[in-house]
Amino acid sequence: MSSGGFSVKSRSLRGNNNGGGGGTGTKCGRWNPTVEQLKVLTDLFRAGLRTPTTDQIQKISTELSFYGKIESKNVFYWFQNHKARERQKRRKISIDFDHHHQNDISTQHHLRQPSTRSDVYEINEEEEEEKVIETLQLFPVNNNTLEDSKVEKKMRSKCNNNQFREYIRENNPTILSPYSSCGAEMEHLSPLDLRLSFF
Amino acid sequence: MSSGGFSVKSRSLRGNNNGGGGGTGTKCGRWNPTVEQLKVLTDLFRAGLRTPTTDQIQKISTELSFYGKIESKNVFYWFQNHKARERQKRRKISIDFDHHHQNDISTQHHLRQPSTRSDVYEINEEEEEEKVIETLQLFPVNNNTLEDSKVEKKMRSKCNNNQFREYIRENNPTILSPYSSCGAEMEHLSPLDLRLSFF
DNA sequence: GCAAATTAATGATTTATTCAAG
DNA sequence: CTTGAATAAATCATTAATTTGC
Numbered sequence: 001m002s003s004g005g006f007s008v009k010s011r012s013l014r015g016n017n018n019g020g021g022g023g024t025g026t027k028c029g030r031w032n033p034t035v036e037q038l039k040v041l042t043d044l045f046r047a048g049l050r051t052p053t054t055d056q057i058q059k060i061s062t063e064l065s066f067y068g069k070i071e072s073k074n075v076f077y078w079f080q081n082h083k084a085r086e087r088q089k090r091r092k093i094s095i096d097f098d099h100h101h102q103n104d105i106s107t108q109h110h111l112r113q114p115s116t117r118s119d120v121y122e123i124n125e126e127e128e129e130e131k132v133i134e135t136l137q138l139f140p141v142n143n144n145t146l147e148d149s150k151v152e153k154k155m156r157s158k159c160n161n162n163q164f165r166e167y168i169r170e171n172n173p174t175i176l177s178p179y180s181s182c183g184a185e186m187e188h189l190s191p192l193d194l195r196l197s198f199f
Numbered sequence: 200m201s202s203g204g205f206s207v208k209s210r211s212l213r214g215n216n217n218g219g220g221g222g223t224g225t226k227c228g229r230w231n232p233t234v235e236q237l238k239v240l241t242d243l244f245r246a247g248l249r250t251p252t253t254d255q256i257q258k259i260s261t262e263l264s265f266y267g268k269i270e271s272k273n274v275f276y277w278f279q280n281h282k283a284r285e286r287q288k289r290r291k292i293s294i295d296f297d298h299h300h301q302n303d304i305s306t307q308h309h310l311r312q313p314s315t316r317s318d319v320y321e322i323n324e325e326e327e328e329e330k331v332i333e334t335l336q337l338f339p340v341n342n343n344t345l346e347d348s349k350v351e352k353k354m355r356s357k358c359n360n361n362q363f364r365e366y367i368r369e370n371n372p373t374i375l376s377p378y379s380s381c382g383a384e385m386e387h388l389s390p391l392d393l394r395l396s397f398f
Numbered sequence: 399g400c401a402a403a404t405t406a407a408t409g410a411t412t413t414a415t416t417c418a419a420g
Numbered sequence: 421c422t423t424g425a426a427t428a429a430a431t432c433a434t435t436a437a438t439t440t441g442c
Contacts, residue, residue, distance in 0.1 A: 029419060029420075029424095030419060030424050030425070031424065031425095032419095032420080032423095032424085033424095051412090073424095073425085074425095077423095077424060077425060077426090078423095078424080080424095080425095081423065081424070081425085082423095083413095084413070084414070084415095085423080087413090228409095228434065228435070229408090229409050229410070229433090229434060229435070230409065230410090231408095231409085231435070231436085232409095250427085272410085273409080273410095276408095276409060276410060276411095277408095277409080279410095279427095279428085280408065280409065280410085281408095282428090283428070283430090284407095286428090286429095287429085399442105400441105400442090401440105401441100401442100402439105402441090402442105403438100403439080403440075403441100404437100404438075404439070404440090405436100405437080405438070405439085406435105406436085406437070406438085407434100407435085408433100408434090408435080408436095409432105409433085409434080409435085410431100410432080410433080410434095411430100411431075411432070411433095412429105412431070412432085413428100413429080413431085414427100414428085414430085415426100415427080415428075415429085416425100416426080416427075416428090417425085417426080417427095418424095418425090418426105419422100419423090419425095420421105420422090420423095420424100
């Protein structure tokens with residue numbers, strides 16, 4: 001919050017380090033996707049992938065590392081950002097549209113509530129459903145063609161997102177948990193959101 | 200309902216799931232802090248800690264595990280939530296205050312911008328500075344007082360939070376076995392900040 | 399006194415916003 | 421200006437307090 005006048009937390013001053021010696025002369029600042037990487041990511045996104053599971057991220061990351069240096073978090077962030085910005089883009093478009101079709105907004109803003117975000121949503125929440133991908137080729141096996149490797153169909157839908165919550169809860173191994181009773185064999189083991197993934 | 204003022208309820212009077220080892224039923228639900236854990240966390244917060252680094256989270260978590268089952272992520276989330284809710288609380292108070300001192304708000308809402316959240320911030324952003332704690336006792340050495348004893352000065356300063364980033368970045372095994380059937384045991388000493396945590 | 403029904407707290411996730419590298 | 425990275429706000433969901441009818 002706040003950049004307003006208040007304490008701007010300066011984010012990393014960074015000492016650029018990077019461990020590895022990997023790549024080309026990269027200074028190792030932030031990740032910069034290669035065109036190939038970007039293409040794959042974009043394709044996955046277009047195919048409907050929005051919030052990849054931990055497994056998926058791992059897999060994607062591993063595969064993309066072929067094209068250049070990359071880490072899991074980069075994949076994670078990419079999807080986060082891309083999803084958000086696509087949404088934002090669409091929203092803005094419709095706002096502009098509205099704007100264009102009615103010059104006087106004074107009739108509207110009295111409806112604004114002070115601080116809820118709901119008003120934002122109401123503007124244009126067409127929220128594209130996250131498609132359930134039955135078969136999705138994560139990577140070009142040979143180079144181009146799409147084969148059908150199976151990928152989890154763990155996508156959640158907007159109206160039905162509790163399901164995956166429970167799923168997460170149930171499947172979260174939670175470390176040393178001795179509580180064997182919670183067990184329940186899991187067939188798909190990904191905790192989905194990676195944020196947790198490994199706690 | 201309600202409690203006007205944040206009374207620390209005596210939780211954990213009932214049969215908790217704690218237990219690491221001898222767990223009884225273990226519902227595997229969400230973490231529920233014991234009073235001791237809560238006290239320590241609260242004290243740390245009061246001491247000025249707001250956004251603990253990965254190291255700090257680890258350490259805190261480890262220490263608190265003495266009082267009962269706990270994971271790193273719980274510590275992380277606790278700080279996130281507590282910080283946010285304290286802020287929220289103060290904000291609400293000042294709103295009520297304003298309300299009380301002026302009945303006509305019509306003079307104000309013309310300032311509202313449609314959908315930015317900034318207007319919310321502007322209401323009362325006194326944001327308490329996150330203090331740089333030089334010496335802070337993280338845990339009661341004996342059992343009672345948290346008051347004065349020394350501990351590491353691992354706090355980050357506003358301009359210097361990269362420490363944990365590097366840590367996170369460096370620790371990225373990313374080896375994960377894809378289809379492990381049951382095991383899927385995740386690392387547990389992993390990094391903490393979850394957002395990245397396992398990258 | 400005691401559970402079912404309600405309500406308040408708060409742990410856990412998701413979404414929006416901000417910052418700054420390139 | 422784009423976008424990777426990070427933080428904060430909002431939201432969801434579950435557990436505990438509390439109330440209520442018996």
